Amino acid sequence: MPRPNKRLWFAIPTALLLVAALIPATGCNTGSAVVATYSGGQVLQSEFEKQFHFQRTLLLPDYKESDDNKKSFLNEYITLHKILVEEAKKAGVTIDQTAVSGDIEQYKDQVTNMVFGGDRTKFDAEMKQYKLSDDDVKQLVLDDYYLRAYKTLKTQDVKVTPDEAKAFFDHDPSVFMTGTVSHILVATEDEAKKIKERLAKGEDFAAIAKASSLDPTAKLNGGTMADVSFDSFEDDFRQAAANATVGQISDPVHTVYGWHILRVDKRSNPTFADVQKDAEQKALADKQNAAWQAYYEQTQQNAGIQITLPK
Template identity: 35%
Template sequence: MVWKKKNKILIAVLLAFIIAAGVFLTYTLKKENAVASINGETITKDELYDKLVNQYGSDTVDQIIEDKIVASEAAKKNITISNSTVTTEINKLKEQYGGEDAFKQALVDNNTTLTALKNDVKNYLLIKKLIEPEITVTEDEMKTYFDQNKDSFATAEQVKASHILVADEKTAKEIKQKLDNGEDFATLAKKYSTDSSTKENGGELGYFAKGTMVTEFDNVAFSLPVGKISDPVKTTYGYHIIKVEDKKPAQAANYEASKTQIKETLIDQKVDSEYQTWIDSKKKNYDIVNTLSKDA
């Protein structure tokens, strides 16, 4: 699992969902049908089901049991997670991955779907709300974390820019002339840009630090004044016309400005480390039977 979420609970839940879905689908299909063959010898869905149950059944059922306990404990305390809260977390993941396209590819790479991910994020947020009241984060802990991770709280110089990418210099010059004549940058990006990931947003790239883009692009974007539009810039991708919309200066790490982020990070770490103790204590209050358990 490669999600940039600093929490192995969420990772475990995601993997469990995928495994559980596989077991469930296999069980509900007609077992007599073959799923494969080798030299004419069939491999049946019955064999596949048995293999999945033997390998993953016990752990998957344990995960489902834990999910139901979480849901029950949340209901007791009237804890809910709104769809808008889940959407906010999903948008954070998209930003961490560098945009919609990279995020969608991550879903494919991890053999999951947006719907499944939303369910897993919601479940994790329930866990966090249940455990967080039992967690204390001290000022000393936050200062220690800041000192140990100071570089990550410094901000490099950033540029906010848009671009129009085309394949040849002739087209690029024609578009630049249209811009010089007063035509709208976003409209031309939607019409001409070959960058499918940005064209529908008018070529917007958002903020990026130096070194994020290829050298030729970077050099122009960071030297161009705010509000200005470049002449065509050649890179390995084609010809870019760059519009600089804003700039943010570099900032040194600042503890006071970073306290909220640090506290949230430490809470996530403590939720992660204390989850197993918490869920084990809650299991004692439930009548649980797992016939697939290794101890059964």
């Protein structure tokens, strides 16, 4: 199924992508103990707790509240929002804040669909529980714009050669495939096996998907993703779709989402010549991501981050 970072403004936790947490709302620092310091500033406990819960609750409900996860979160949060966003502004990056107003509802819709199965009341309840508002979402979107623009600025001199593009294609041709794939998502391997047995007996794929799939979009499309780029799929799902026999029901496939039964209805198998321009663009994006990752890591290393979590 499609990766979350294809649908949301950002994906977390990962240092490579642009945004890993949300920046603080005005006035949330009063009366808090310091939980982290860095060259040029500090993070107070109330700010940290608000942002950690925002990430965990809204985007990663299963994110564990361990000390290691909290420290990882703070390192990313400080590096991205406290340092790199400010660097972007000092480098002359400007964002038209009026342009992001429409993105607030889009973001809320994306999170509602991806995390809460389309139930906006659950999303609103979580926002209310942690005293989050549209201003927090707006600040998130602004941060995303700043970081994307700054990444473009910092990687503008990165180039790729034709040989690098060919090597990128050869490494994983499935990234360039397109096709139509149907799937049913369930929680356990045993459930997936039982669904495969039902399909083998002739039950309708779409009907089972609408009734049983944990993918909320299945109720609308019967589990069918038509004419999609395989590059939008989660890695394990993409490899399964690339190697499955067209028209046949697969064995259970495990991904970060759960267990899938899939059927590839059609699939392209392009050569490098067919997709050379696309390969050059993807190879360039990959090399730019690597350059940005290296800059992120160096920035974090030089930030002098010291974390002291409350007992």
